[in-house]
Amino acid sequence: MYSDEQDFAGMELAARLSAEYRREVANAPSYPTAGYGEIHARFDGPVPEEGTDGLTLIEELDRGARDGLRPIVGPRFYGWVNGHSHLAGVAAxxxxxxxxxxxxxxxxxxxxxxxxxxxxxxxxxxxxxxxxxxxxxxxxxxxxxxxxxxxxxxxxxxxxxxxxxxxxxxxxxxxxxxxxxxxxxxxxxxxxxxxxxxxxxxxxxxxxxxxxxxxxxxxxxxxxxxxxxxxxxxxxxxxxxxxxxxxxxxxxxxxxxxxxxxxxxxxxxxxxxxxxxxxxxxxxxxxxxxxxxxxxxxxxxxxxxxxxxxxxxxxxxxxxxxxxxxxxxxxxxxxxxxxxxxxxxxxxxxxxxMRRLGRAGIARMVDEDVRVAQHLAQGIAAIPGVEVVNQPELNQFMVRFGAGTTPEEGDRLTQLTVDQIQRDAVAYMGTALWRGRLVMRVSVCSIATTTEHADITIAAVRAAWKAVQALA
Ligand SMILES: Cc1ncc(COP(=O)(O)O)c(C=O)c1O
The missing domain is CATH 3.40.640.10 (Type I PLP-dependent aspartate aminotransferase-like (Major domain))
Incomplete structure (x- = not known):
């Protein structure tokens, strides 16, 4: 048989595992605990001579890949510019x-x-x-x-x-x-x-x-x-x-x-x-x-x-x-x-x-993300030694650490603080160069990100910056 009951069981398991993952990631944002090398080694090996059944391979995929997933769909993910892969869209x-x-x-x-x-x-x-x-x-x-x-x-x-x-x-x-x-x-x-x-x-x-x-x-x-x-x-x-x-x-x-x-x-x-x-x-x-x-x-x-x-x-x-x-x-x-x-x-x-959110829901989401970005920027700007490079007119802004130091020292402190934020794993932000200087980039582009998450994020940024200052 080209497909059998085990393949159907694999489909059903995939639906259950997907829902499980999405509940988990919404409540307990975490970071990939396994890196590329480890995940690659798990999956690498000779080309399988014989196939396996659809249920086993879904179990194998989930077991092998789950801890190397980045929680892009989590509520405190501000890296690059990524949406939420909304459940309704995923189901469709x-x-x-x-x-x-x-x-x-x-x-x-x-x-x-x-x-x-x-x-x-x-x-x-x-x-x-x-x-x-x-x-x-x-x-x-x-x-x-x-x-x-x-x-x-x-x-x-x-x-x-x-x-x-x-x-x-x-x-x-x-x-x-x-x-x-x-x-x-x-x-x-x-x-x-x-x-x-x-x-x-x-x-x-x-x-x-x-x-x-x-x-x-x-x-x-x-x-x-x-x-x-x-x-x-x-x-x-x-x-x-x-x-x-x-x-x-x-x-x-x-x-x-x-x-x-x-x-x-x-x-x-x-x-x-x-x-x-x-x-x-x-x-x-x-x-x-x-x-x-x-x-x-x-x-x-x-x-x-x-x-x-x-x-x-x-x-x-x-x-x-x-x-x-x-x-x-x-x-x-x-x-x-x-x-x-x-x-x-x-x-x-x-x-x-569009059916799930409707015209009003899309407008509310955009308004809310902009409001959250502005709230985040204000909260981060209030931390001593931290400079918000632009107050967001939309959903994107940049931050530098080490205000009042030399530009080079600011670059160093910014990199160290972003590294620390990523290690602390409460929120995710990345870096970029802006006008030749290193900045932390913040992008609010998810329907899951609320003011409550912004407040948790501000506390995480404050804690990471404090840890960096203690070492400096
Ligand atoms: C302004 C802008 N243009 C283009 C792109 C590329 O989009 P995609 O990755 O969907 O191809 C991005 C992605 O972040 C973007 O922010």
Whole structure:
């Protein structure tokens, strides 16, 4: 038998173990007690000659991997920018896998395609973006940026009479790429994949928090008449700030350019009546990228590319073959907006999270995370010798330890304190470089993080800093 009762038992065990893990991680955040080497050694060995049953392998996987899991879904996890992989989204994702729905086209999965179509319409409504936009569901903001930039490249060259999709870039008229000095590294990957070159860009100066300076953009636009792709961002990875879109979009469009915005997490500020003003004018952008697995709290992986010029989006991504029949041209074709052919039906989990939280719930979550970030920043700033580099206007901020010492000593003390916080394992924060100096980064992007958890976190930071000072 290709499958048997033990495989079904493995499925049921996986559901039970998942629930057990999630209850545990919510109540007792802990840290991976086993490291990569130990976990690797447990799983390594010769290729198994014979298979094992589905129940045994799930037991083996859980036993071998559990203590090397990082509690990303825990309530005091502030590393990188990670959502909560909400239980409702996870459950929908289980069904997606169990149903085995390949969302390459409508004939392959009427349900996958239809639910995805509803999810993308809801997305546009929740973020109050132009209804005529086309949306592709991809693996995350990295690929969403790539797709938006591919549409930009094709459209700007098409306007000059060049068909890049057919003829490639050899001999094409020149394009320029202008990008803020504090952009996320993933947009550079997109430029690399597209033959636009990650170093062949004009850098636009930013303010002390990372917002593009319109005067610098205006000057760079005027310096050359080649059409420009301008890459802005909603939500800088360290400071959370966004570019002044209402000012920069008209500058870009007046010169015949295309504005792409990386809004991996920041775009969700649009869902909040309180914070949407931070993104004023973003609706004028030609393309945008955002994640579901950050502020929408879907499980991995889920990202969205939003393009205001559907034909440009389709020209860049659509693919056809005689065996991929399309008998429903009146409907949205899910494969027309993404680079993959076979892919999981991500629309189910995206739909599930919007259905679970609703418009009001998403707005409340964004508001609450911003409030918690501000509360955390205030509490940490009140600790003597600790400096909060930016009071968060959204959900991201940075901290330095050793205020009043030399910059080098501040770097050293910051590293030691972050190491201590990670060892104490009450909360997780990481580090980054900001303006050449080491900072502790704090990202609040989980529906599970509350003021109560923020207070526990402030106490943990205070204790770690005290321990470092005692040794110094
Ligand atoms: C601003 C920004 N852009 C892009 C990305 C890449 O997103 P993903 O990891 O989902 O591909 C991130 C991830 O943290 C981000 O914060």
């Amino acid at each position: 994702d289980w069904l997606t896998s169990a149903w085995g729905q390949n969302c390459a086209g409508i004939p392959m999965t009427p349900s996958g395609a239809a639910v995805e179509a509803v999810a993308v319409r809801w997305l546009l409504e929740l973020l109050d973006l132009p209804a005529e936009s086309s949306v592709g569901l991809v693996s995350g903001a990295t690929i969403a940026n790539f797709v938006g930039l591919a549409a930009a490249r094709g459209e700007l060259l098409r306007r000059q009479g060049w068909n890049v999709e057919d003829d490639g870039l050899y001999g094409a008229p020149p394009l320029r790429v202008l990008i803020g000095a504090d952009a996320h590294n993933t947009v550079f990957s997109g430029l690399r994949y597209l033959g636009l070159g990650e170093k062949r860009v004009t850098t636009i100066a930013t303010d002390d928090m990372g917002r593009m300076l319109p005067a610098s953009l205006e000057k760079a636009m005027a310096a050359d008449s080649a059409p420009a792709i301008v890459i802005g961002q909603a939500g800088q990875i360290n400071t959370g700030v966004s570019d002044p879109f209402a000012v920069i979009a008209p500058i870009v469009h007046a010169a015949g350019g295309w504005l792409h915005v990386d809004g991996a997490f920041g775009l969700w500020a649009r869902a909040s009546a309180k914070h949407r003003h931070l993104l004023d004018g973003i609706e004028q952008a030609d393309s945008m990228a955002t994640d579901g697995h950050k502020w929408l709290q879907t499980p991995y992986d889920c990202g969205f590319t939003i393009v205001r010029h559907e034909q440009a989006h389709r020209r860049a991504m659509d693919m056809t073959a005689s065996y991929l029949t399309r008998d429903n041209e009146q409907y949205r074709h899910p494969g027309a907006y993404v680079p993959e052919l076979s892919r999981r039906s991500r629309g189910f989990a995206a739909w599930a999270m």
